Amino acid sequence: MSDVSVFLTEEAARRGADAEVWESTQEIHELVCREGAVERQSEVTAAATALTVWKDGTEGYAVRMPGRADPALVDTALAVGRALPGGQSPPAAAPAGPAPEEPPAPSGFSTSAAGRLSTLSAGAPGVDVELRARADRTHVLLHRAGSTPRARTTGTVQLQTRVTAKGERVGFMAHQVFGRTVESVVEAADREVASLTGLARILASEPVADCSYADVLVDGRVMVKLFALVAPAFQWDSVLEGRSPLADRVGERVAVAGLELVDDPSSPDCPGPAAWDDEGTPCRRTVLVEDGVLRGFLGSRRTAAASGVPSTGSGRRGPSGEMATVQPGFLALRPGPLLGDGPREGRPLLKVVQANGAHTSNGITGDFSIGANAVLVGGDGTGRNAGNITLAGNVFELLHRIDGHDGHTRVNRGHHSFVASPGVWTSGLTVGR
Incomplete structure (x- = not known):
């Protein structure tokens, strides 16, 4: 349970409202390889807090980026609820139940992974290859007033391959693959570059x-x-x-x-x-x-x-x-x-x-x-x-x-x-x- 969720649920309770707090922190690592080299890398962290409140048959909602313990968020959510038409009763909170085992979320690209992707981006003669890789990991906390908070960490690795071949004309192919680990996506990259290169070369020829x-x-x-x-x-x-x-x-x-x-x-x-x-x-x-x-x-x-x-x-x-x-x-x-x-x-x-x-x-x-x-x-x-x-x-x-x-x-x-x-x-x- 975070200090932010405790503060917001208590502030809502002081105003006579039921509350649910959703907090998210996302870590994004991006890597772009082209012409056999790492063209650029970036790491970004983004955070957000979403608050839902129920009071007197109304439901209000407010979001803050980045998230922090701010009583104004409660006042905004209550004001939104009063402005919206129709009454909304607080839904029952989902039972927590046993937490299933989660696979480890990706944390970024190792020097080895970056090296393999940059080598693949060298391409064959007459072929330009661009590889855009992204690994994101998201931490989510959900806290409903009066219920046990729950947390999860999830993530996805994404690789976008863009291949341009020059022949009698220009042929272009692009595709994305997704995976749970950097290793699985890097492993797929070799197959994707070869497959897309073959198709791009065909598309670079004169149509039948x-x-x-x-x-x-x-x-x-x-x-x-x-x-x-x-x-x-x-x-x-x-x-x-x-x-x-x-x-x-x-x-x-x-x-x-x-x-x-x-x-x-x-x-x-x-x-x-x-x-x-x-x-x-x-x-x-x-x-x-x-x-x-x-x-x-x-x-x-x-x-x-x-x-x-x-x-x-x-x-x-x-x-x-x-x-x-x-x-x-x-x-x-x-x-x-x-x-x-x-x-x-x-x-x-x-x-x-x-x-x-x-x-x-x-x-x-x-x-x-x-x-x-x-x-x-x-x-x-x-x-x-x-x-x-x-x-x-x-x-x-x-x-x-x-x-x-x-x-x-x-x-x-x-x-x-x-x-x-x-x-x-x-x-x-x-x-x-």
Whole structure:
């Protein structure tokens, strides 16, 4: 228990209010390597305190950066509560329960790790490689008046690889990998640089004149971005606010048979595991879609109560301690059978390897149109540049038209929230060139 949380809860009690204090200290280490050298390094520490108060049927909220014991924070939160419409009763505090064992959080980059990354950034002839590595470690304390305080330390290592190849034209590829340790991410860097270099070189060649193909494989790098567009449809806040087309469809088929959608912050594959969310609710494995059938939604303390169901431990705050909103922990799309990543006999394969930006997209309807790069793979496995293409379709319809996956899971991140998907074989897209 910190002096700040004790002071604020006592100050709130003196004003006749119930209180909950959330404190966070984040340590961020960043490393940028290019042309075989460490271009720059930085270390930043950020702290924030968020206070929620309940009094006379109102709920107020205030944040201070950096956090400190300031009675004005209590007065601000109470004033906010009086200004907001509608009454809010204090929710029951989540039981502390036994604290699960947490993996050690990353603390920064060793000289050895920096050396390996700088060596990889040297690149091959005619290829420019930039590696941006980040290790963050966050300490969180949650103290509800009258309850036992709880604390956790979590962290994630992130590596963004950017590869530019020069040939008949310029080819560019970028991708991010995430892990729990610096060692695991540095180990993956060698594979990522080699893979992206090969693709960038193909994209640096002149596009083929004839782009005829029989099958389409959307790489996980692209699929995870498409799915992230509609991931909010599987949350209770979207249902309550009329933004989810899946409302009232629990028990109905919303995807192809065999597809599963699971949120599991405790999964060994989750780059940032957490035992409990930012409201103190224990995190757990939540099956949202099973064999293509919708089973439920993700909820925070507030949205779950409004829906008459238990919270799924999905209440997460923003980087500055903003009020908790519904967000997944590690939302993984697991579609159908494993089909690999090579062409079927006698059937040229169009591999969509990178999204270049959304021309139009709608997170409520699921409609999208994006620019992308693609590679045409022939029967002998040779890849040729298919040029810049446009992909259009609807993500909800796409979930019904997935034949299988390639076995290579990619991950996208939004603050503490992760979304994962492998590449998918599909006939549910319109491809233009």
